[in-house]
Each structure stands twice: as structure tokens, then as C-alpha cells.
Amino acid sequence: MTTTSPAPTPIVELVNVSRQFEQRRKLVTAVDNVSLAVAEGEVVCLVGESGCGKTTTGKMLAGLIPPSAGQIRYNGQSLSQMSAAEFQRYRLAVQIIHQDPYASLNPAHTVFDILSAPLLRHGIVRNMSNARERVRELLRTVEITPPDDFMEKYPHQLSGGQRQRVSVARALTVKPDVIVADEAVSMVDVSIRVSLLNMLTRLKRDLGVTFVFITHDLAVAKHFAWSGRIAVMYLGRLIELGRTPELINNPQHPYTRALLSAIPEADPHITRTKQRVQLRSMDIPSLLNIPSGCSFHPRCPLFEQGLCDTRVPPLTDTAQGTQIACHVIARDQAQAQAHIQETHMS
Amino acid sequence: MTNAALVVDDLWVEYPARRGVVKAVRGVSFELRRGETLALIGESGSGKTTLGLTLVRLLPKVARIKHGRILFQSDGKTTDVLTLSAESLRQFRWRDCAMVFQGAQNALNPVLRIESQFLDTAKAHGLTDVAQIKERAIELMKMVQLDPARVLSSYPHELSGGMRQRVLIALGLLLKPQIIILDEPTTALDILTQRSIIDVLRKLKTQLDFSLIFISHDLSLAAELADRVATLYAGTIVEIGNVFDIFSHPSHPYTLALTRSVPTVMGEMHELASIPGSPPDLIDLPEGCAFHPRCPFSTRECQIEEPTLETVGQDQQAACWHWRDVKP
């Protein structure tokens, strides 16, 4: 007899979350019915092109934007049922790191000001000398050394990579459970990117921080989240979700395949002979005019009239281990299953 | 030399800033061979943008070209772009050499339809046959994989970023220039859009006869399109060579480090290594080789004298005292 222990409560969870915005008098659905459970200590990458809703999803996770529909849960408790104090605690528990190193730090403050403000505000330290000590520790944690050289510097005196590190340190001041990194390495030089990613990985390992890493760069997602999962979004919907090795090596959804095949590789032999997935159309639909049924159908090589343009496909499990939202593949798999069962039984 | 479309000879460009003098381009020499695609790869602080602007003399007024020549060779004639008169320079730009800038998606006039922009540009360069220009515009639209009817009658804001980039490439080809310079052609574009731009560029290279320089920080782009790659660091070319050689056996530590720091999607999960330290300060460069503070191979020698490009392979040159030790 087997006993299955219940799965641990995810630290943050999105349950059928949607978010709409008003744009030019029309209602735009930036995020449509997304469900995602993030386990403690996990790394989940939200991947997609611009306009797919990944940033909006990240901000909803951080409690900065309320969802238009659906629930967000923190340690099992729904945000809408939290008291003001509980919600405040939640906001502190999920921190965000922004993309643009030139906009993420207040130009009028020194590094010390930026890092000590939350420490003092929330009573994490009791006086200025404790604050100085803690700021030094934080700077060391993000590999800005020697810390004393940087405390009195202004953001414009730091490089892009250093600014991002200070952003991370700022997020760490309140000891968050989850860090949402919104394209946090996209605007940094390639050669610096890796050290930033390595630092974030170290934080995950040493402090047990959960990461939701938002990026449009699948290669970065692969490297950062190799031990975690990737969620691919398209026009506001989650279309593929799975553990990184499976998703990268054996992508199922035609969009994921198209993305992976389109990425140029840093090796001329590989990249010039790589097979590209041909899409039916290069037109990217606007959010004001989302195609009916499966929103990818106008471009999808697997498109089948009547099946793909009528209903929105739900996320279903595939035999390969990832979950995808595709009518065609779901149907083919179901047929294959049925076929196997038939032959098994006969 | 006759095989080259453009020869840059010992170019030095600097400009004054509050803190001191920014030495953006320091002794850059290279040639753009006829019909080839040359990638100039560099990160922030490499001087690549200044170099690109110098090639078409679009530097800000405060910039000073201290030394060097930019020789444009065509029809057996050689002219130094840096000595062209204002009128000749105007003709050189766009007719002989077109440049498409970074973030150029915003370079289109927002109140003109695309077709008008083509007509405008053509008129500015003395072409008057409207029918012929319109025909050429349609031809160009097809070459960059855009629907002529739809795009030519649109305003820029009605087109996506990727489409605008393609329009600009088409505009660049309008006068059939011999040289096209693209500055960060795919930065800030989505993966699938990038892919379409890359494919368009590749097709154009085979269909038309021009030489292409593109300036980027994206090494993978070079792997896709370039015939030769030059890596820039702190205002100089530290390595230049055939694309396959550069990637398989880079001979400069910076090039090596760059290839190691780019994550790949296909292939094995390899250990990514970043380059320690910070990008160089072009005002206050270190003594000797500009890369030595971050270089794992550096020795005393590197701190004293700056190396110059020397031949390290067939059609490959690197500026490093220890190039023999550099192995992937």
C-alpha cells in the first residue's frame, strides 16, 4: 500500500487569474485565465515575446496590480481575504527587480540611503550603525565589494551590472520569500549577465529564495531555470508549462517549437544549419483583436479549421511531461492512448 | 586593396566630456571586402557606436577625429570619406553608403505614409521619375518580405517594430548603395521578429550586390550572418577573422570569454563563464592592454605595452601577447 503525502502548499499561486486594461476605450485582456503554482525554493521562468502578459503576471504576483478575475494565494491564503496587515506582509514577501538598471534606482539617493530606508522603516535595524552594518552585509551578499567604497555612491556612478546588484540587495532587505525578476538581466552586457545569474542562483541556494524569472530570452531561461520549470505565454495565455529539460529538449507546443528554432546560436555551424519551424503568418495579432479559439491559430502550422478557431484550448498533460494548450496535439495524444488501450485489450 | 569596398586606416576619434577626454576609437584599421558581411561585435564601452557614426561622418559636433582615413573604393576610384565636401558627403550618404541606426524604428517620419517616405528620400537624392520610384519601392517591399500594398499605404505607427525595421532596410537599399551599415539591427526585437530580419538580410545578400557591416553586441547574430567577425574592446579591434575560425578557435581572451558567456539553447548545457570586472572606462584606460585587468592570461608584459593586431591564422588576426595560450 502506498501512502502519498500531500504536496506542500505552493508559496504563491495564481488561480485562473486574468487582468484587463482599458486601452483606447476598449478592454484589453493582458492576462487571460492563467493558473500557476510556484513551490517554495523553486525557479519558474515566465517566457514569451512582448505583449504576452508576462510582466503583468509578475506584477500581479508581487501584489502591485490587482487581478481583474481569479485568485492569488500566498501560502494557501487568498489575497482578497487578507487583512491590511497580512497584505502588507505579503507585499514584503514578494519583491520585484526591474529590467532597466537606469530607472530602477532613485538618482537622488546614495546606495546607503536606498538600502537603509526599508531597513529602518520596518524596524529591521534599530539605529544607524546597525543599518550600516546590515547594508555592508547586503552589499557583500550581492558581491559588491568592498562595500564601504560603494555606500556613498550615487546610481549614476555605478555600472549597469552594479545597479542591478543594488536592486537585488534592496529586494533582500525585507527578507522576501519570492523574488520576481522582470527581465532583470536583459539590459546588461552579455559578459556581465552570467555573473548576475550566478549570483541569483547562489541566493536561491543559500537563502532559499523562490524565483519567478521573467524573460524573452529562452537561452537565459534554460540556463537559469535548468532545475526548475518554464511557462511559455502567448497573448496573455499560458500555452506550455513544464520542467526545463523536457521543455527545451522536447517542446510540444508549435509556438514553443517556433521560438526555440528561431533563436540564433552562438556557433556558426549549428545556427546556419538549424531547422526552423515555418509559421503560416508573421503577423503578430494585437491584444485589441485576439484571434478566436486558440489565439495562435492564424500562425500555427498545425492549424485545423473548425477545431482550432472555435474554443480556447485548455492546458492538458502530454506524454512527454509538459502541459500544453493545443487541441490538435491533445486530440492526437488521446487517440494514440485510445489506440494503445484497444490493442492492449484485444 | 582593390578587393575592398571600404578601408579604414588607423582611425582615432575622441570627444571631450566633463571628466576628461573619451577615447572612443583608438587606432582602428580594417577593410570591408567587396560583397562580404562584416560583424563588428562589442559591448558597452567598446566604442562601436562612435565607430559606426564616424564611417558616415554623423558624429556630434564635439567629437574630434584626430587621425585616420576612411577610404571608399568604387569604380577604380578611391576617396577618403573624411575629406569629402558637404555636398559630396551628402551624395556619399545613402547613394554609396546607407546607414540604419539603433532604435531606428523611431526614425520614420510619423506623419508621412511609407510610400511618401520613399518618394521623399528619392527626391532628396535627385531621382524624379515618380513611377519608377514607386515601382522600386514595391520591389523592395517584396524583398524584405512585406506586403507592398498594405505597408506602403500605412503610417509608421500602424506597423510593428519589426516591420518598421524592415522598411528602414528597404529604404536603405533604395539607391542601390554599395555599402550598408546596420547598427544593432535586431536589438529590442522579439525572437520571431529577429528571425525574420535575419532571414531577410540573408536573402538580400544573395540577391543583391552590396557589402554589409553590422554593429552589435550579439555574438549569435554574427554567427548567423557574418563572413568575418571583428571584436571590439575599449575602442580597438582586438580580434578579426573568418567567422568559423573566430568561433572555433578564438585567439584573443576577450573573444574567448564572449563566446563562453553566451547561453545556447541547443547543444549541451555548458558552464557559462562571465568576465570579471567592469567595462572599460574610455576616459581613464589602463596602461598597456586595455583588457588586462579582466584577463586570465595577463602578465607583467600586458600591463606595459598595448599589443597590436598580428596574424594568428589564415585570415585571422588578434591583438594579444599570449594568443598562443588562448584555447577554448
Place this chain on the structure above:
Amino acid sequence: MFSLAHSLRQTLKLLTRNKVGFAGLLGILFFLTMAFIMPLFVPIDARTHMDRIYAAPSAEHIFGTDFQGRDVFSQLVHGARDVIIIAVLTGAMSTTIAVVLGSLSALLGGWLDSAIMTVADFWLAIPTFPLLVVLASLVKLDNVILLALILSLLSWATLTRAIRSQVLSLRQRDYVEASRSLGMGTRHIIFNEILPNMMSYIAISLILAMTSAVYAQAGLAFLGLIPFSDNNSWGVTIQLAWTKGAVFFKNSFLYIMAPVLAIALFQLSLVSFTRSLEEVFNPRLRAG
């Protein structure tokens, strides 16, 4: 933690860096001296000297005398006080109202924002000058503080709108969002995140509010709406020169031009000083 307090030495250095700005600063200091220190040394010439009316400029009377034979220079010196007080008080009051209302409106949004903006829109439709004229007929505008109050109550709308748009745009910045995420609170966001990045804007708005107050006062004075006193402000001096017919006396050229120039130079000093203020409040010019 209002970290704009950098060392005094550094501030002085930045103030002097821009030549035009520095000239403006010197001008302001000069007029301040004129308004508050020189009156201790230059006596008020209160009595009439009918034998000396419209006298030409001389060693004794640098700018000549007025229609009553009084020394013009001493009038200027004693008249400076009212001008400066109007400028400073009105500037300070209207800017404070604008900053408070503008930032609350932009940050809290919702009904408060709509309410404040609607009132502001109404207010903007009021023709300020005619209203001032009407008020002047109802209220004796002899008290400089009263006039300052009235002027600032009339001019808050434009400034508030401007401040509000600045705050709205700064509110979108990533570092403000980070502060929200870190639970720093609205007060911190206004005073520590947004305002420090608007200091340049606020300072310049303050200076411009000052200049428009000076013009308003001069204009009111010219229309004869400000009562005379022993220390007439420059506007009143001009008004008196005009109505008493000084223009017909060729010796009175300086009598008329002196207060005009005084106003013009004071305004010029204020506006020039804004250049220095831009430097002082620009964080990129600071080295940590």
C-alpha cells in the same frame, strides 16, 4: 531621509559653476541688501521740497528727485522691501499649495484627483487681473502680506496642474514601484522618492511664481490700486511718476527709468539664478 543635503561647500561650488546663474545670485543678493540693509543707512526722504522737484541727477540725488522733490534713490531703497516680500511670500505660498495639492492629486488619484482638477479648471477660467482689480476696490491693498495671500490664492491652479503632471510621470518610475513593493508608505514616496527628483522643477516653478507676483504687484500699482505710503514699492513709484506727469520733464528720465530698471533687473536676476538651481539639484553632478 532627505538626502539632498550635500555639503555646503559642494552646494556653493555648484552655485558658482554656471556664470549666468552666479550673476543672477549676485543680483539677488544685491537686491536683498538693498531691501534690508541699505534702508538702515539711507534715510527716508518724507518731506516735500518744492524747490527741488524733478531735479536732474546729481551727487546728492543719484537718480534725481520726484514730483515732490524727494530723493528717488532713497525711495527705491525703501521700496525694495515690499517687492521682495511679495515675491517671496507669494512664491512660497503658491508653490506650497501647488506641491501639496498636485502631489496628493497625482498620487491618490480617484475622486480626490477629479475633484481637485475640476476646481482647478474652474479657477483657471477666472480672469486674474480683472478679479484683482475688483478685489482692490473692496479691500485696501496696503498690507503686503494680504496682497501676497490674495495673489497666491489666485495663481495656484496653473502650478498645481504642472506639478501634478510631473508627479504623475515620476510615479511610473521603477524605483517608485520598488518603494511600493517594499511597503515604504505614501509619505515616504512623496517626500523621499518623488519630491527630491522634482526639486529642480519646483525650484524653478518657485522662481517663476515669484516673478509673476512681482509683475502682478507692479501692474496693480500702475493701475493705481495700491495705496501710497512712506515706502512705496517700485510699481507705485512708477505709477506716481506717470500720473504726476514726470514724462514731460526731461530731467526725469532716470526718475522714471530707475524703478523700471529695478524691477527688470530683479526679475532678470531671479530668472538667471534658475540656471544655477538646475545645477544644484541635478544629482548627476554630485560625486559620492
